[in-house]
Amino acid sequence: MIASGFRYRSPLGQFVPQTLDLDRLKRQGWREQGLLVVSADDTRLDWVERQLLSQIAERLYGKREKVSG
Structure with missing residues (x-):
């Protein structure tokens, strides 16, 4: 238990x-380099926007793999 507010700073902290x-x-990536990173499940997007992004991604990169669970 540490009684005081002192915390040891490790040289490995860097x-x-x-x-x-x-x-x-x-x-920053969008503004500086025109890169867009969007989750397919981003709740800020409506269904139409998510579908459009999914269609673009499938055209460029192919269909996503199904995860069996």
């Missing part, structure tokens, strides 16, 4: 990756 803000990274 190698721990920073937590990414994925939405910020996606926004």
